[in-house]
Amino acid sequence: MIAEARLRKITHDPQGFNERERKLIAGSKSQIDRWKSAVDFAFRRQYSIPMHLELQDSSVDSVVISRYGIIVEMLDGDLKPIIEGRNKIAHGQWVWELNNLETQFKGRAADPMNYLAISRRGEIIDNLAEIVHVLIVSEPAFQREFDRLYGKISSTRCVIDGNDYPQFEAKIRNSGQQGIRSTMKGKKR
Template identity: 45%
Template sequence: MASHYPSSTEFRKHSENLKAVTAALVQIERAHKRAIREGDQPSELAIRKIHTLLLGVYAEARLRKIIEDPTGFNGRERELIWLEKSQDKRWSSTVDFAARRHYRVLAHQSLDEVLSTAALARVEDVSAILQHDLAPVITDRNRIAHGQWVWQLKSRSENQFTIDQSNFDYNYVALRARFRLLDLIGRLVNVLCVSEPTFDRDFSSLMQKIDEAKIDLDGSSYSTFASQLRSRGKVAHEVGSAPVVNGPVVGSSKRQRFLRRWLARRRSVDGAQD
C-alpha cells in the first residue's frame, strides 16, 4: 500500500543517505565495543576518531533530511538556508525559519518583538542547544576530516595552532551519549519545522530527554562500562570453549548450564542495545 506522506526526490535521497550513515554508525559502535571487550587499545583509540567523525556526518545528513521535508519549508526558505556556508549556521537558520513559520512571524519582524515570553524561551532553548551541544560535534568532525588529529588550527587560519593539543579522546560512553543527543536534537528541530501541535506537545518531554542524555557526555562512567563489557566477554569465552556433543554440554554442570542461559540473555540485551 502506497504511503500518503508527502515526498520529493530530494527528500527520498536524503532519507536514504541518513539511513546509510546510521547503518554505518551501528557497525562502528559494534567494532568500538569489540575493541574494548578484547582490550585492543590501539584499535579502540583509532575507532574513537572514526566514531567521532561519523557522528558529525550523521548530524549533517539529519539536517539535510529536515530541510528537504516536504511538510516543512517552502522552496524559498530552503534556498535561503542553503545560502549559509557552514553547518552550524544552517542549523541556526533552520530553527529561525521554523520558528517564524510556527509562530507566524513575518520576515521583517524580530522574534523577540512578536513572540510571547514562553514561546521565545522555547526558541531560545533550542538555539542554546545548537550552540552548546551541536556546534562541538560539527567542529570536531571538521577538524578530524582535515587531519587535525592532535594539534588544531585556529579558526580560519592555515598556520596558527591552538595552545593546547587535543586527541579527540572521547570514549564509547561519551560518543554514545552524543549520538542520543543528536537524535533528540534532530527530533526537536524537525517537529518545530513540520508540526506546530507536535512541537507544543512534545517540547517538554524532548527537553527532559536531552538533559538526561547530557549526563553521560563526559564519559565518566566509561571504566564501569568497559569492566562490565570485558566481564561479559570473559564469560562468553568460557561458554564458547565448553565442549559440546549434539547440543548438550559434555559432563554438563549447573554452572555450564547457567552460563549458557546467561549468555543467551546477554546476547538478547546487547542486540536490543545495538
C-alpha cells in the same frame, strides 16, 4: 557528518520548508548557521511571525520565545562543539589544533574519544534533530514533545564525556564471560 545529514533530511521533508526556504537555509555560511536558520524559519512559520519582526518583538507567548532561546542555546552549546570537533579531526588536527585559517597552532588537540563519548554525541544530535524536525512539521507535536526531548538531551549532557567507560567495559566483559560460562556448561553435558 550525522548532523549535516540530519539537517538535509529535515529541510527536505515535504511537510516542512518550501524550495525558497531550503535555498535560504543552504546559503547560510556555516553548518551551525544553517541549523539556526532552519529553527528561525520554522518558528516564524508555526507562529506566523513576519520576517521583518524579531521573534522577541512579536506577540507570541513567552513560553514559545523561551523554547526558541533554549534551542538556539543547544545549537551553540551542544551541536556546535560536536561539529567543530568533527571538522578538526577531518582536517587532520589529531595531535595539534590549528586556528580557523589553519595558519598557526593553537595547542594540543583533545584526546581521542571513547565509544560512549562518540555514541552520546550522536544521541544529542538525534534528539536535537528530532526537536527541530517536529517544530518544522507540526506545532502541536512540538508543544507535546519538546519537554521529553529536552530532558533526554539534558540527561545525556551529564555523561557526554564518557568518563564511565571503564564501568561500561567491565559490564561488557562480564556479560561476555557469562555467555562463555553458559556455553561451557552446555558442552559438559
